[in-house]
Amino acid sequence: MKGSNLGEFEELVLLTIAALMSDAYSVGICDELERQTGRTVKLGVVHAVLNRLEEKGFVKSKLGEATQTRGGKRKRYYSITSAGKAGLLKSKEVRDNLWNMIPNLSLNKI
Amino acid sequence: MKDVPKQSPPNWAQQFLAWYCKPELLEDLQGDLNEYFERNLKSHGIKKAKLIYIIDTFKFFRLYTVRKPEFVKILISWIMIGNYIKTSGRSIVRNKLFSAINIVGLAVSMSVGLLLISLLLDTYSYDKFHVNHSRIYRINSQYQYLENKDRNFMATTSLRAAKAIKETFTVPEEVAILRNGFGGDMTFGEKTIPLNGLWANESMFSVFTFPLVKGNPANALKNPYSVVLTEKAAHKLFGDEEAIGKTIILNKDKAYTITGIVQDVPTTSHMKFEMLGAISTREITEKDNADELAWDNMWNTYVYLKMPVQFDPKLFQTNLDNLSAKENPSVKNTTITLKLQAMDSIMAGESLGNQLGPTMGSTLLWVFAGLSFVVILSACFNYTNLSVARSLKRSREIGIRKTIGALRGHVMGQFVVEAIIISFSALVAAFLLFLALRPYFKSMEPSLQALLTLNVSPLLVICFVGFALFIGVAAGLFPALFFSRINAVQVLKGSSTTKGFKKLTLRKALIVFQYTISLILITATLIMYKQYKHYMNFDLGFSTENILNIRLQGNKAEILKKELNELPEVKGISLSGMITSVGSYWGVPVKNPNNPEDSLSIAFNVVDENYIPLHDHHLLAGKNFTVLSDSAVESEVIVNEQVLKRFNLPKDPTLSIGEILSVTGKELRIVGVMRDFQYGRANNETGKETIFRYSRKDAQHLNVKLLSNDLPATYAKIETIWKKLDTVHAFEAKFYDDEIEESFKGLSASMKLAGAIAFLAVCIASLGLLGMVVFTTETRLKEISIRKVMGATEGGLVYLLGRGFFILLGIAALIALPLTYFFFEQIMLPKIANHAPLGLFEGVIAVMAVMTIALLMIGSQTLKVAKANPAEVLKNE
Known part of the structure; x- marks a missing residue:
């Protein structure tokens, strides 16, 4: 089963790609993650995760159009695959199930 | 793109990224880094932004980004090596003159390198046999x-x-x-x-x-x-x-x-x-x-x-x-x-006094290493120069190779292999030269003979091969870079004719460099030779002619003296404690008669009554020592002018006679005043206070004045007498003049070394020049022929072809001569006493010599072309 599970950070990246829709490329993902989580996100880490997600088949990518920024280099846009969607749903399901199991009582006590 | 920011990330970091990164990931990654760079540029400034970019390129060096080594490419390189060797061999054989110039030049310079390597290996093998x-x-x-x-x-x-x-x-x-x-x-x-x-x-x-x-x-x-x-x-x-x-x-x-x-x-x-x-x-x-x-x-x-x-x-x-x-x-x-x-x-360290045995000293090693480096560099320049000059002929080949599919790396590989082949051929010749030069090198200075073996060992051979490889790569690298840049399309279109001349300024600079070095070395050698001659003929203030100094080694002087006096060639015999003017010093404390508090160490020699007349020491006043028996108390002393000056005795020597000097507690009467003479070696300070004391029993040398037409035979006769009297010790005797010459062995050794290296440098530079002249005249053959047809004279053509080279030599002379003169005038000579004045003569001789050789090289080649029948050349078109 190794390879089909989502790590915590992988899940975040995958969610961001889904949220950013058509504008999901490495630096954009990085910025969005920083805004949402409030922690610094290294480009190198995001890059490695994107690469891994693509290997696992959760995302696919294509090169965009060349622009005047970025020294004329094209961006690589990521989009979520159906396997990725399934992975996300599965992990959400696990969480929801767990949440439902917690009685209100025990949370309020804390 | 007009909006490209002027400030861009460091080039090398970009190239590094492109080098290691997988092609499919590269563009995206470059873009990301650029985007970050632009951001950092705004917020942190150019320096920080560049730094972050560099750090990031290294951070991205990860398993998933790094491109896998392409075994196919490596395999191709290996397969192609056979082809490279074959084509290189053909090219070497086709250009016999250029190959010969390269191989001879490299061999000559490499033999010096080989000497240096074996010298270093020998020096660093010292004392390594101690376990700890x-x-x-x-x-x-x-x-x-x-x-x-x-x-x-x-x-x-x-x-x-x-x-x-x-x-x-x-x-x-x-x-x-x-x-x-x-x-x-x-x-x-x-x-x-x-x-x-x-x-x-x-x-x-x-x-x-x-x-x-x-x-x-x-x-x-x-x-x-x-x-x-x-x-x-x-x-x-x-x-x-x-x-x-x-x-x-x-x-x-x-x-x-x-x-x-x-x-x-x-x-x-x-x-x-x-x-x-x-x-x-x-x-x-x-x-x-x-x-x-x-x-x-x-x-x-x-x-x-x-x-x-x-x-x-x-x-x-x-x-x-x-x-x-x-x-x-x-x-x-x-x-x-x-x-x-x-x-x-200890062996290769700084020169200390009182060493327990002879040491190499770091100075000699550095000087030798520096000179070898210059000569090797000069030979590598020849290679570079000639290879690039020939680019015209080779560029078609490169063009075709590239069209067929050779990458830049393959072309570079080919030229490096070619250079390595040349350097290995040179190594064989250099090794033979090394074997031939070895004994001369060791005999250059007596202490080297004792210190070095310079034996050929497996380690040495490995070092030699490594050295040849290194030289091959060093010499071939520039031509390889040059050729690999050639644009296949341009070359094959035939528009490359001007391209070969683009590097002309570099080639000119290399020639000027080579000739500057040669001129510096020649002038330095000549200046050193002048100093050496000057010291050899230095007026020491007394005569050393035909005097044989025999070390007594504990024998009774009188017995030997009696035997020697029977030889007809012996004109006189005196006794002395030490030999002056060869760098030995004896000192004795003497009190100032005018001021007993003032005591001074004065140089002295002990002599007998025959010493002063035998050596022609000039007495300004007074008389020679009176003959005393061995048991008599010492009472007389002969001083030089400096002693009178130092102790404030009367300037007029005659008035100082009779003054009493206290020498280590003994009261000695001045009986004579002699003219100043050179007590130390001629390159040490003059005007030293010197005294002669009388003692026959303290004598360690016998000074024998000979008058003979056959000095070696007389020497042999004296040796036979010695052997008869002393069976234990070997006969140790030297002619005074030889002994003075020996005391300058340091100077003579550096002179010989500089001379030899100057000779090599000139040879290499001349070979390089010859190659360049041949190349230039060959490429201008048609032009010359047309000029000739139009009526140019042979002399005019020679002038036309040679002028450029002579301007280069002139520039070299203008750089080299002031540099050498400045070095000797300001740095070297002020440290040495009694040196001969610097003359322009040495510089002029050096320039003349180099110019004459260059004239021969240029003249012979240009004349050949100028004399050629223009019809023969032009009809081929």
Whole structure:
């Protein structure tokens, strides 16, 4: 089963790609993650995760159009695959199930 | 794109990224980094942004980004090597002249490199046979009297320091104490042989690895009057008999017991000895000598320490400084500083005084390495120059290779392989040259002969091959880069004719560099030669002609004198203590008669009554010594003019006669005043205060004036007489002039070295020039022919072709001459006394010589072209 599970950070990246829709490329993902989580996100880490997600088949990518920024280099846009969607749903399901199991009582006590 | 920011990330970092990154990931990654760079540029400024970019490129060097090595490519390179060798071979054979110039030039320069390598290997192999060589250290000391600070360190220290270190210091595991001055004639029964040795304490064999063949290393040197002989010395004295336990007599005086036999000292030991005497003996013999343990008696004792594997050198130095601080007050006005030196650095380290044996010294190594580097560089330039010049002919080949599919790397590989083939052919020639040059190199200076073997060992061969590889890559790299840049389309279209000349300024610069170096070396050699001649013909103030100085070596002067006087060639014999003007000094404290507080160390020589007339010393006033018997009390002294000046005696020499000088407590009357003469070597300061004292029994030399048409035969006759009188010692005699020449062996050796290297540099530069001239004339063949058809004269054509080269040589001369003159005038010569003045003559000769050779090279080639029949050339079109 190794390879089909989502790590915590992988899940975040995958969610961001889904949220950013058509504008999901490495630096954009990085910025969005920083805004949402409030922690610094290294480009190198995001890059490695994107690469891994693509290997696992959760995302696919294509090169965009060349622009005047970025020294004329094209961006690589990521989009979520159906396997990725399934992975996300599965992990959400696990969480929801767990949440439902917690009685209100025990949370309020804390 | 007009909006491209002017500030861009560092180029090399971009290239590095492109080099390692997988092509499919590259563009995206580059873009990301650029985006970050632009952001950082706004927020942090250009410097920080660049730094972050660089750091990021390294951060992205990860498993998933790095491109996998492409085995196919490597495989292709290997397959192609065969092809490279074949085409390179063809190209070498096709251009015989260029290949020959390259191979000869490289071979000549590489032979110097090979000498350097074997010299370095020899030097660094010294003292490595000691098991603990890296842990052995020596104590060096520096003597300072009052403020005279700039004194060198001595390899010796005082016995007092040695004892203090041995007894109170805890860090050293063992302390070996050695002392020079043990040696002389060793007698066993009827047999007497002279042996050289050292005093040593019992730690000798635990610090150093000198294995004992017989005897106990722990206590062989413990008891007084014990002696350890080397196997060779023991064999000389005892033959095959058992030596251990025997008693032998040193200098017909003290009896020593043999307690051990040690293996012969390896040639790679910086200390050499034939025997070792127990230093504890001196505690008995020197019991009443207060000077033996004096703090400032630091001229004879050597201390070697075996240190633990790890120790703190700084802390140890503090301990040494504390010892000095404690002991320094015991001697007035004197400060002695101690310092630790690793034994591994003795051979190639700085030149210290009082070394235990001859050392190489770092200066010679650096000078030689520098000169070799220049010569090798010059030969590599030739290669580069000629290869690039020939690019016209080769560029088509490259174009086709590239069209067929060769990558830049493949073209580079091909040219590097070609250069390596050339450098290996040169290595073979260089090795033969090395074998031929080796004996000359060693005989350049007598001490080199003793120090170096320069033997061919497997390690040496490996170094040579590595060296050839390195030279090949170094010489081939630039042509390889040049050729690999060639644009295939342009070349094949035929528009490349101008391309080859783009590097013209570089090639001109290389020629100027080569000739500048050659001129500097030639001028320097000529200047040194002038100095050498100047010192050889220096007016010392007395005559040295046909005087043979014989070392008495303990023999009675009178007996030898009587025998020699019977030879008809001997015109006169005198006695002297030392030989002046060859760099030896004897000093004696003399009190100023006008001011008893003022005492001065004055140079002196002891002579007999024949010395002054025999050497033509000029007496300004007074008379020669009166003949005295050996037992008579010394009463007379002859002084030079400087002594009168120094002691404020009357200027007129006649008035100073009769004054009394106190020489080491003896009251001596001035009986004569002689003209100043050169007491030290001619390149030392003149005007030294000098006195002659009268003593026949202190004489160590016999000065024999000869008058003979056949000096070698007379020398042989004298040697026969010596052999009859002394069967123990070898005959040691030298003509005075030879001895003076020998005292300048340092200068003559550097002169020979510089001369040889100058010669090589000129050869290499001329070869390079020849190649360039041939190339230029060949490419301009058509132009020349047309000019000729139009009516140009041969002379005019030669001028046209040669002018450019002579301008280059002129520039080289303009750089080289002022540089050399400045160096000698400002840096070298002011340090040397009595030097000959610098003349323009040397520079002019050097330029003339170089120009003549260049003229021959250029003239012969251009004339050949200018004389060629234009019809022959032009009809081929």
